[in-house]
Amino acid sequence: MPAAPRRIVVAVTGASGMPYAATLLRALARAEAVETHLILSDAAHAVMELEAGGADGTAPEGESPAAAPLTPAALAALAHAAYSQADIGAPPASGSWVHHGMVVCPCSMASLAAIANGLGTNLVHRAADVTLKESRPLVLVPRETPLSRVHLKNMLAAQEAGAVILPACPGFYHAPRTVQELVDQVVGRILDHLAVPHTLGPRWTGSAR
Numbered sequence: 001m002p003a004a005p006r007r008i009v010v011a012v013t014g015a016s017g018m019p020y021a022a023t024l025l026r027a028l029a030r031a032e033a034v035e036t037h038l039i040l041s042d043a044a045h046a047v048m049e050l051e052a053g054g055a056d057g058t059a060p061e062g063e064s065p066a067a068a069p070l071t072p073a074a075l076a077a078l079a080h081a082a083y084s085q086a087d088i089g090a091p092p093a094s095g096s097w098v099h100h101g102m103v104v105c106p107c108s109m110a111s112l113a114a115i116a117n118g119l120g121t122n123l124v125h126r127a128a129d130v131t132l133k134e135s136r137p138l139v140l141v142p143r144e145t146p147l148s149r150v151h152l153k154n155m156l157a158a159q160e161a162g163a164v165i166l167p168a169c170p171g172f173y174h175a176p177r178t179v180q181e182l183v184d185q186v187v188g189r190i191l192d193h194l195a196v197p198h199t200l201g202p203r204w205t206g207s208a209r
């Protein structure tokens with residue numbers, strides 16, 4: 001009998017960094033026995049349109065076609081189900097609907113603040129609140145710089161409530177040659193925290209070459 005799928009909730013909010021979200025969703029779609037539930041915030045739509053290099057979602061000239069398409073519809077096609085932030089009655093809004101982890105990638109400072117303070121006023125924030133109350137893994141991938149005292153306090157509050165704060169902050173020690181390699185490194189760390197096997201990015205095996 002096949003194993004029950006591992007359910008992962010992915011929320012994409014309106015911070016810069018849509019290639020992280022696209023790479024994450026593609027990796028989850030490739031992973032065996034994973035069922036992905038996608039929530040797109042309204043602001044994510046606007047940022048995605050800018051970061052796709054055009055409303056049609058084609059990659060900017062000179063960039064790898066592997067980066068395209070970057071549209072809400074293309075991302076939704078990679079998921080088992082997709083919801084808007086207004087869909088407050090969707091399955092991830094309830095603790096009785098079991099899942100195995102949620103990631104907010106990228107995570108805006110606005111959504112970070114809402115999650116850190118338990119505001120469940122849209123589906124992204126409610127699903128994160130439910131994930132914390134059910135003691136399931138919650139990974140927040142903030143993308144902002146510099147960070148104000150308010151941002152830092154919200155990060156601490158979210159971490160103290162049980163979230164993992166995993167900034168979109170790739171390292172350079174593996175000598176990346178492309179933007180995609182930098183993106184892969186961050187997404188690989190996210191997948192590690194969700195216990196989803198992957199082959200993204202090299203793993204550190206010690207400094208001896």
Ligand SMILES: Cc1cc2nc3c(=O)[nH]c(=O)nc-3n(C[C@H](O)[C@H](O)[C@H](O)COP(=O)(O)O)c2cc1C
Pocket residue numbers: 012013014015016017041042043044046047050107108109110111112143144
């Ligand atoms: C082009 C663009 C880029 C943005 N980048 C960021 C960002 O990197 N980090 C951030 O916290 N907010 C960023 N914002 C602001 C958020 O989109 C805004 O605070 C929004 O209300 C977040 O809503 P959401 O969390 O519901 O998606 C950006 C907005 C735009 C239009």
